[in-house]
Amino acid sequence: MRILLNTLVLASFVWSVGPAFAGDKDVTLYKNPQCGCCEGYAAYLRENGFTVTTRATHDLAEMSREAGIPDEFHGCHLSFIDGYLVSGHVPVSTVEKLLTERPDIKGVTLPGMPLGSPGMGGAKEAPFEMLEVTTSGTVGGVYARE
Numbered sequence: 001m002r003i004l005l006n007t008l009v010l011a012s013f014v015w016s017v018g019p020a021f022a023g024d025k026d027v028t029l030y031k032n033p034q035c036g037c038c039e040g041y042a043a044y045l046r047e048n049g050f051t052v053t054t055r056a057t058h059d060l061a062e063m064s065r066e067a068g069i070p071d072e073f074h075g076c077h078l079s080f081i082d083g084y085l086v087s088g089h090v091p092v093s094t095v096e097k098l099l100t101e102r103p104d105i106k107g108v109t110l111p112g113m114p115l116g117s118p119g120m121g122g123a124k125e126a127p128f129e130m131l132e133v134t135t136s137g138t139v140g141g142v143y144a145r146e
């Protein structure tokens with residue numbers, strides 16, 4: 001009987017871990033106060049099931065730099081998702097790939113504001129290349145291209 005009880009307790013514990021995955025979907029997004037396409041990107045994440053808190057800041061460039069992204073590779077906003085940073089208008093499929101594969105990097109950046117990317121208007125002109133932000137504070141290779 002005790003073994004059965006223990007099993008039940010264990011089973012309910014394992015079961016209760018399930019909803020914790022909801023935490024994977026929590027996003028904090030830092031943006032310049034005037035940035036409209038950043039709000040567009042926040043809306044895009046929400047449409048894809050993420051819970052997004054936007055924070056306006058005048059220190060975005062400094063924050064991106066401190067996160068380990070060299071100036072020329074900054075995205076136009078900076079998101080923190082489940083232990084990773086996601087800079088710029090990164091498609092959600094790449095975010096999911098990052099959260100699933102959990103590589104040993106700080107995150108990814110899509111520099112600038114490419115036309116046709118999520119939250120941006122216009123027509124896509126070229127594949128988006130999401131670059132790795134390495135743990136040593138620089139930009140590595142292409143993590144995903146889409």
Ligand SMILES: [Cu+2]
Pocket residue numbers: 037038076077089112113120
């Ligand atoms: Cu933008």
